[in-house]
Amino acid sequence: MANNASAIKRHKQSEVRRIHNKSVKSAARTCAKKYTLAVVEKNAESAMSLLKELAHQLDSAARKGIITKNAAARKKSRMQKLYNVTFSQK
Incomplete structure (x- = not known):
């Protein structure tokens, strides 16, 4: 455990963060699971709205430094690709 006041404060701050x-x-993970479930159930409208919400959550986390910008972009790309493959008109 921390021995001085500043170290104790930093420890408390890191726990809160x-x-x-x-x-x-x-x-974000919960939103991704809901999105995946909507895609599996072939519900296009629900999947699209959840995809937008997921993109917002990932971008927000990336802006705050919780996940990296590239990780957010990679996850959004994979989810969009899943949507495109599932609901493409062939």
Whole structure:
């Protein structure tokens, strides 16, 4: 455990940040699961709205430094590709 006041304060701050970051990442994962379920059920309207929400969540997390910009872009790209493959008109 920390021995001086500044180290104790930094430890408290890092715990608060860790809990907040965990909730943001969890919300993004939950949204991704809902999106995947909508795609599996072939529900195009629901999937599109969830895709937009997921993109917003990932961009927000990337802006805050919770995940990297490239990780957010990669996840959005994969989800968009899943949508395009599933709902493409052939």
